[in-house]
Amino acid sequence: MIEIENLSKHYDGRAVVDDVTLAVADGEIAAIVGTSGSGKTTLLRMINRLVEPTSGTVRIDGRDILDQPPYQLRRQIGYAIQGHGLFPHHDVARNIATVPRLLGWDKAKIAARVDELLTLFQLEPEAYRHRMPHELSGGQKQRVGVARALAAGPAVLLMDEPFGALDPIIRAKAQEDLLDIQRRLGTTIVLVTHDMDEAIKLGNKIAVMSDGKVRQYAAPEEIIAAPADDFVLAMLGSGDRAFRLLSLKTAGQAVGPGPADGKPITAAASLREAYAEMLWSRREALPVERDGAIVGRVTRAACEAEATRP
Ligand SMILES: Nc1ncnc2c1ncn2[C@@H]1O[C@H](COP(=O)(O)OP(=O)(O)OP(=O)(O)O)[C@@H](O)[C@H]1O
Structure with a gap:
C-alpha cells in the first residue's frame, strides 16, 4: 500500500x-496521466526520493519513506524509465543483477533469478544472458529494463513512460506482458504516461494531473462516465468516450447465444475491436472464440448498449 498525503x-x-493525496492499494496499478509539465514525473520520483518532497508524507506499507536512507529505500522499489536506462557496457545478465548484487545475493541465486526473469519476459536465457544492450531491439531493451526493475522482487514498481519509445504493435504486447507479470507477482505499480489509452488499459485507477494538482483519482470507468471537470473531459476527448467505454470490456464479457458468420474474434479482444470489425466487415454479429472453440456471438446491439452513458 502506498499512501501519499x-x-x-x-x-x-x-x-x-x-x-497531492492519493493511495494505491496492494497489487493495483495507478496510472498518472496529464499534460506535459503537469508534475507527473516529479510526483513519481518523490516516492523513491529521487526528488525530496518540500512537504507532505509518503508511506509504503505504513512506513514513512523518510525513515531510511534513500539508497536503502531505492533497493526496495523498482524503477523503470523510458529508454530503459540500461548500462551500455554491461551484458543483459549483469544489468538485471544490478540490485541483487548491491543487496549481496550469492552468485547462484543471482544467476537463477536472471534466468527466471528472462524466461518470464520471453527472452531465452541461453541466447540473451550475455548479449550487450546494443545487440538488442528496442522492445527487448525495454523488457530487460523492466526485468531489472523487478530483479530483487520489489513490492513496488515505479514506471515513467516505460513504453513511450515503442512502436504501437510492440507497445501493445509490452502492455499485455506487464499486466500478465503484474498479476502473477502481485506488484503494486505507479505508472506515468501521457497516453490516456494506456492509462485506461493498465490502470486500476487513474490520476489525472494538471498544474501540479490531481484533478481526479478514480477507476477508469468512473473517469469516463463522470469526469470531474472540463480538464479531465478534455484529456479523455469527449468524442472518444463511447469508444473508451467499449475498450474496457472484452468480447468474452458480452458474449451471447446465437449464430454469426465469418471470421471469429477472440474472447480476449475488446468490444472496441469487435465493433470496429463489425463496421468494417458489414456484419451485425461476430462469432466469439475461446481456446479454439466458438462460445457464442457478440452483436452490434450488445456493443452499443455498453457504449452509452452509464
Ligand atoms: N529540478 C527542477 N528545477 C526546477 N523546475 C523543475 C525541476 N524539475 C522539474 N521542474 C519543473 O516542474 C514541472 C513539472 O515537471 P515534471 O517533469 O514533473 O512534469 P511531467 O508532467 O512529468 O512532464 P513531461 O510529461 O513533459 O515529462 C515542469 O514545469 C518542470 O519544468
Missing part, C-alpha cells in the same frame, strides 16, 4: 506538485 514540491517558490 498532502505531498508538494516547490521549485523557486512555485509548486510543481501541489498538495
